Amino acid sequence: MAELAAAPHVWGGRARLLTWLQEYGVYASVLALLLFNVVFTPHFLEVANFRTQLIQVAPVVITSLGMALVIGTEGIDLSVGAVMALASAMVVLYLGYGAPVAIVAALIAGAAAGAAGGALVAYVGVQPIVATLALLVGVRGLANVLVPQLTEFRNPTLITLGSQSVLGLPLVVIIAAALTVLVAFLVKRTTFGRQLVAVGGNRAASRLSGLPVRRVLITVYIISGLLAAVAGVLATSRLQASDPTSLGLLMELSAITAVVVGGTPLTGGRVRVLGTVMGALLIQLLQATLIKHNLPQSWTQMVQAVIILAAVYAARGRRA
Amino acid sequence: KSEDSGDTPTPAGSAGQQVVQSAGATGPTCTLQSFGGQKFDLKKDVIGFSQSEKEANPFRIAETKSIKDEAAKLGIANLRVTNAQSQFSKQISDVQQLIAQGAKLLVIAPLNSDGWEPVLKQAAEKKIPIITIDRKINAQPCTDYLTFIGSDFYEQGKRAADQMVQALGGQGEVAILLGAPGNNVTTDRTKGFKDRIQEKAPGITISFEQTGEFTREKGQQVTEQLIQSRPGTKGIYAENDEMALGAVTALKGAGKSPSQVKIVSVDGTRAAVQGIVDGWLSAVVESNPRFGPLAFSTTQKFLDGEGIPATVIISDQEYTTANAKESLGNAY
Amino acid sequence: MTTTIADADAGTDARRRPGTLRRERIGHLVQHHGALMVLAVTVLLGAVAFDSFTTPQNAANIVVSSSFLAIVAIGMTFVIISGGIDLSVGSSFVLAGVLAAYGSRYGLLVALLLPLTVCGAIGLLQGLIVARTGMAPFIVTLAGLLGMRGLMLAVSGEGANTYLVQNGAFSALGQTSLLGLTVPVWITLGLVLLGGVLLQRTAFGQNVYAIGGSEEAAVLMGVPVTRVKVIVYLMSGLLAGLAGALNAARLSSGVTILGAGMELDVIAAVVIGGTLLTGGAGGLTGTMAGVLLLGVIQSLINQIGVLTSSFQQVVSGAFLALVVVTQRILHRAQRLS
């Protein structure tokens, strides 16, 4: 076995570039898009613009974090969008008892929905995609049963949550950043985080090594539900209304895309937290760019398709 | 297309009840005889109602409620209601199932104007009259279906344009918040608006059209992008009230004051009309969802042997700063 | 070649107690026909509960409206067995409908070939990307979903134009009845048989199973992995295109608002049918049972009648969960006994 230095010819320019791209493809894509906008989009380099993008991306980032954990265990959670809606419904339902109670109720509902999906996956052995698909249908229906139509509210605390800034930074963005740090810590520094990726990497081996496989699985889905609920609460407070019919619609696809674009493989065994955040930013910037340049919907979708492919291609796993 | 059939809108009846605007005076009418159907008992026989979207927005809620309430009032015992949850294929099979359950009359709120062939065929075999509400079916009245009761979306777009021209004084950049892509309503409301602007106010340029998918959240997000990158925008035409209200939230969030950007929308929900009162919206063109009374009275007439016109266009109201406060009670 | 033939019984796996094999066979049966059993029970319950459920017309309605989903599900079954997934089928379906309706003005042939060519080409492209670059099928076909929907909007003037079918022969293809069932149903049946033979009885089918079971092993065993994968996505695109075209013939128009969320229904049907998303196992009989099960559930919910639209969703979510749980429990019961 020769050391790195002994083999410059195999470990030279092209390979290095490829690895760099694989590690940092999503960062490069975000940077490229930023540059494009700086040059071609009027009013792009304004504080207000960055505020808008960050505020809009915050709920996506938060759900994507949960999704990244689930995908790390070789699972998938299609129910996140519906859980956002459920959380939103709970918020207005319990707003009578004050904002804190309402928020806690929403979070509990999110965790419960996650637990339901997680139980199906971990204890019954249902495939994640179907388990959470059932949840997607049912939970959105439930949210609608609870709050049959868009309901506005005037609770100042809740509205503040969505519009307040601290030291010039929107509260929503601070929350998203804090949760990112928390999840990164969870993945990198805790036993749970290590066990999670091991379960995703090889479940049989994890079981034989005495890992609490089922507990890890159900916990991951609970966290995903919880984070989706947080995103739901924030989105609700920003909308100043609860709209269970459309809140979080297709969020699952955005979140999955963010995770994968960020370099976490769908085959599990690996979680990239910062990459996920970058993935979400890439999608947000892309959409903003297309809107700002007023492209027709048909173009918007086709361009999105191409850019997502390109970004994932750049970030894809190396093959033998 | 029934265009400009009535120039002066009839004043709205009490509590937002639908009023017939044009009775298709020119076209031929349809009678039980010419349709070739069997007489049935509205009160005892199975009556089917197929709703297209979840009853989760004011329009659909009011629409379904109006049908159900009227049925209850008239003592219709066997009303079967289905909901296609916005899936067109599901609506087709829903209606087919209603036919299989022995429905004698079908009231349909179609999700789409085209693609009704299989349903029309089955209904025609059994001579079941179909009344479509709020959206038209592209087929032959009196043979394929009985009649259409509803608004004229193209016309709504034109009227919204009139309001916009008035609000802006014929000058300025306007953005459109489009409805869901691929939807007839979106298409007609866009076309009507653009045609009228071109015809009446060359000083107005439409600089931005993006879909807000008929939802408040999307309306808000798109508007946030819009006002940041195109500060020169003077007016926003939202193709439904929800998107308009989303736009209002965005404007508030950006620290704008009321009526800095003029907003015109279509639907006439209570929240939107309240928006006019509060000064955030300039005008709302109504699209009246209360089809129950008109649908069943038309059926009764049909059963009684009267002639039914091919289209029953209802008159939609308009809410402006002038009448919003008084008319708030009419909004749904 | 003469080799030492070791004693027949020693040193082998043959020593199992009688009954083992039989139990394994039964287990196999339950695993592969779990969906069929659940379907039978559901139909039975429906028949007992609602009079109008078992009328021939209702049954025919369910079969006819399921047939389009079924055609798409055939392709999806191949894709999933090969260890992939195809999210683009809903977009293919709607795009094909629009293209077929548009093409119908140039005759029956164009009405069929135009959508098949376009959807086939895109399927092929997706297959090439998946097989050549090793990118996750989920993402590649998600891009396909977006791209094809964009293409559909572009073709139909941002959804403003609905093309009407202008060819009698083509409409007839979607609407004519033979022995009480429409042509698409017969086409579906034919395709299921054909697909079944292809999957179980040809080298290609075996290769699909091998790739899904272990791609690495398949490569080393000399399976032409790239080619098989490409064909599988091509098939999925073609079948979704065919279903879309037939549906356009049935509806006599290229409806632009179809197909959203269809991919999830199709995947659900395939998975309920016992095909594993991890690949390597499954079959078409199960998939067909899954498709019908979805249709029956929908029909039953309509029969209940009193539910509000939101409650209908809750019930169908719960139903779906119940079905997969039942199937899992059946599957497990036989394994642990």
Place this chain on the structure above:
Amino acid sequence: MATAVLEARGISKGFPGVLALDDVSFRLDAGQVHALVGENGAGKSTLIKVLTGVYRPDRGTLLLRDEPVTFDNPLAAQRAGISTIYQEVNLVPQMSLAHNLLLGREPRSRLGVIDTTQLYAEAERVMTRYGIRTDVRRPLRSLGMGTQQMVALARAVSIEARVVIMDEPTSALEPREVDTLFGVIADLRSEGISVIYVSHRLDELYRICDRVTVLRDGRVAHDGPLDELARVELVALMLGRDPAEIRRDGATRFTGEHTTTAGEPLVEARSVSRRPVLRDVSVQVRPGEVVGLGGLLGAGRSETAKAIAGALPVDAGTVTVAGQQVRRGSPAAAIRAGVSLVPEDRKAEGIVPTLSVRDNIALAALPQMSRSGVVSDARIDRIVDSFMRRLRIKAASPYQKVSELSGGNQQKVLLARSLATGAKVLLLDEPTRGIDVGAKAEVQALIDELAAEGLGVLLISSDLEELVEGADRVVVLRDGAVAGELSGDQVTEEAIMATIAATGETDG
């Protein structure tokens, strides 16, 4: 000189961080059995993968009968007449034995579709020839590793080929199957077919190989006829050490003598049953004792180990550790009680391929290496470092992905994982499978050392020599039941074979 059937000239192949092959030339002549040997990670498998189109070499050329060729994929190599058994059994677990065996060559009926009846009959026929009688419709994964290996072998040999490459074909085989295999190889040679044979079992090489190429650290260290090379010299070439030094150390490192404390058994399995694989199996291991489990393929050795480790649900029976009953069916409980299993199927049940060497070693011991759920990297580093050193795990760094290690080093990582839990009893299922002579000796010495420290070891090995020299006591299983127990001087290869064959069944 006769033309070479297959030749590699100046091949180099690198992976990030390592140069696995460095200017390797290799020549295979017709009708020869050519041994390819070297330590774990020397580059044997990589060379084979280059020869068969799995990897493209960075440099160098391949020649097939003196014509330059490039193989784009294994299929191309197969078409050119090269048939290969890769190191880790590479078959499709979910497919039936028959379909695996005949994939790509399924018998057709007149209609051109696969004739299933004939497929199963043909498979049955082939497997019987290799001494395997089992239901060929069963999915492959339900069969033991040994049987799977025989299927891979049968598959490779029954493809019309001019070259058959075997990468450690015997590592999961019993002496009886090894004999079968050698019969096959002899036939191949007599038909003029060339064989490349990789194995860490030196006896085997001397029994059948004509020529040997020794690889060391990705370079060719020696190439020549095998019979001119003494065993010790061969080992010395592989390890790059002085022959004299090797001679001193002996063949296996087992001392064979443990001071078993006569006390309570550390772990005791009582009448463990699981239909249809285990019947009333009882085993005890005392502190400081190495207990061997003997038996043929599918005798239930792996199942016994798994049952004790809580990884296999049992129908009846108990497992006690130090007198305390362990919760059934929970590997976690077993590990907490101090029982740890090193599974035989490294790939499926052992390594977590996405994780680094370090994380793989620390995996089972995570709870011990963290405080209130937060892991202590310092503690992990210390443990990982000490085990990597002690087991001499060859990796570019602790952060290298475990899937990039050679098979033998992966095995050491799994051993380290078990040891890191602080286990009192180790259940080692084929611990030296696929391990080179050097490492094997190390592992064997380690087993001794651990036993000396008072650990109990349950050792499963298909290598009878290893079993005899390493174990104090051997429990022989047949058909999932205990057929006999040998201890002390009774433990000999002959006695074990006799016990296996005891019930009067004729032996071949």
